[in-house]
Amino acid sequence: MVNFNGDLLPASSHFTNHHNRGLRYGDALFERIKSTGKSLLFLESHYFRLMASMRQLRMEIPMEFTLEFLQEEIDKTLTAAGLSGKPAGVRLTVFRQDGVGYLPESLEVSYLIEATPLAQATFALGATPFTADLFRDYYLQADGLSRLDHAGKLPQVLASIYARDNGLDTCLLVNHRKEVAGGIHGNLFLRKGNQIKTPPQGSGCAEGVLWKVLLKQKWAENPYEITEAVVSPFELQQADELFLLDSLTGIQPITHYRKAVYGTEASEYFTRGLNELVLTEA
Incomplete structure (x- = not known):
């Protein structure tokens, strides 16, 4: 399951199209957040980094994009994916809404939240040799x-x-x-x-x-x-x-x-x- 603008959809859903500006021009940002199953690690830092990045790219930040709102949406996504209480990797992508030219028709954004399982809540030293x-x-x-x-x-x-x-x-x-x-x-x-x-x-x-x-x-x-x-x-x-x-x-x-x-x-x-x-x- 994925979360597209608050709607929980099967990952196979066709929820975007060829006008997507992330696809056409790379007009998108993302944050990757680790969930331990009990908390989202350094969520506040990820949130403020995302807000600063959106401002830099002149994206319009929705009024509802508070830290609490995004945490609720991430938790909803984890539950729908069967990963509530389990270690998981979360990817939050924000992209400007559809448009065919370089100049955006709107500065408003859409968001997509995905979650995938991780082996453990803590960090393990990466495999060697590497x-x-x-x-x-x-x-x-x-x-x-x-x-x-x-x-x-x-x-x-x-x-x-x-x-x-x-x-x-x-x-x-x-x-x-x-x-x-x-x-x-x-x-x-x-x-x-x-x-x-x-x-x-x-x-x-x-x-x-x-x-x-x-x-x-x-x-x-x-x-x-x-x-x-x-x-x-x-x-x-x-x-x-x-x-x-x-x-x-x-x-x-x-x-x-x-x-x-x-x-x-x-x-x-x-x-x-x-x-x-x-x-x-x-």
Whole structure:
């Protein structure tokens, strides 16, 4: 079941058409939220990120789009999908209403909520081994739109195909300045000793909610210092550890990049810390 503008419909329903602006022009935003079965993790942060993104794209925010309204609609969707009280991944998509030209006929929006089951409520360290390489065929544009989760994800799509065709688990993306921006899924972290770097917003990475949590959280007995700094491709093979961070799956260590092999010490530490936050949120 999916929730389209408040109506619960079978996923196979034809609830949109060829005039859909998300389909025609990528005129859409999305948020991916983890449900533990007891709570929607960091829902308030996801909500305010969505509102800020909608304002940036000059979408008209409906009066009813309160935090409480969206939580009720998500809960309704989870119940209809048989996922109430169970771990699930929620995708909330907002797109401008139908129109055939670049200039919108209306700034009003429609929304779609989908839910899929997850294996567990807590975060599990991603599977290893996990191999990566750089994707250089196309670059991310490091601008004000790159921090948003919008529907224009062709570089990620093509990088996913490249990874599959070359026997890789993932790829790292670079921007037009040849700086490392992040992964296909999630923000990148690079550890050298006890120093951890993550590409800044100016490099073209998305402003992920869990990424901001990891940066701002005061971690107990934290042996690491995290900074936002430009990451060059040269630094990747010199690192002691690489990992990706995604709102639904948590931390995925990269164990192999070209000839380099990495440890998972920081990945394990922050996974434990994130799971403590899950228990607090619940």
